[in-house]
Amino acid sequence: MADPRRFVSVNAGRANETGAEACANHRAGPDPELTRRLTGLLREIAGGDRTAFTEFYHSTHDRVFGLCLRILRRPAAAEEVTQEIYLYLWNSASQYDARLASPIGWLMMLTHRRAVDRVRVETASRTRDLAYGQRHLGRDHDIVAEAVGQRSEEQAVIDCLSTLTGTQRETVALAYYGGRTYAEVADHLGIPLNTVKTRIRDGLKRLQNCLTGSLSDA
Known part of the structure; x- marks a missing residue:
């Protein structure tokens, strides 16, 4: 088999075709025969067996991509995280302990953790952009930007952003x-x-109230 990194990169996109089916499969209970086979493949992968890696990938990548897609909701991002998971597995298969989890359980744990980390990174990035953008965008929230410009206190913006609900922050960030x-x-x-x-309306109202010193429960 070719370099696993190249293999995963080429094949990651194909998981998009079966993501919905993978979500259903993930809900099913563990298959004893599949568990035995994947456990053996992980041992072989730990020894550098690329053929075993290929078989493991084809047996599990639909589930990995399906879970990534459920969390990230964007196929491109799900494909990227799927690729990261299998590159990690190629380098860390020796860390698998059959006494702690089934191969699928271990793989889903790794996938969930990596996908959630990706969400957190993207959310933090959007929040930073939101703090900066409040002083530079000229749309229907100009009153908020003007208040920020007058106070010239970036920390105040960050503090006021924390008064928004998580859904308000996400929606405003995506729109603006x-x-x-x-x-x-x-x-x-x-x-x-x-x-x-x-x-968006309620989020901007909260920001305005906070920045003008009249925060309410709006």
Whole structure:
């Protein structure tokens, strides 16, 4: 087999075709025969067997991609994290302990952890962009940007952002700093357009109230 890194990169995108089926498979209980076979493959992978890696990949990548897609909700990001998982597995198969989890259980734990880490990184990045953008964007939230510019206190922006709910922060970030229209935000989050408009309106109102010193429960 070719270099595992090249193999995973080429094949990661194919998982998109079976992501929905993988989600259903993940809910099913462990298959004893599959568990025995994957356990043996992991031992061989730990010894550098690339053929075993190929078989393990084809036997499990639909489940890995399916879980990534459920968490990240973006096929491109799910493919990237899927690739990272298998590169990690190639280098760390020797760490698997059959006494602690089945191969699928171990793999799903690694996948969930890596996907959640990706969400946290992206959320932190959006929050930083939001703090910066409050002083530079000229849309219907100009009053917020003006308040920030007058106070010139970045920490105040960060503090006020923390008054938003998690859903408000995410929606405002996608609309104003992710370059998406309200309709695109609704499609991305899988929620009604009116819900997006309400979250953004309420989020901007909270920011305005906070930055002008009159925070309410709006």
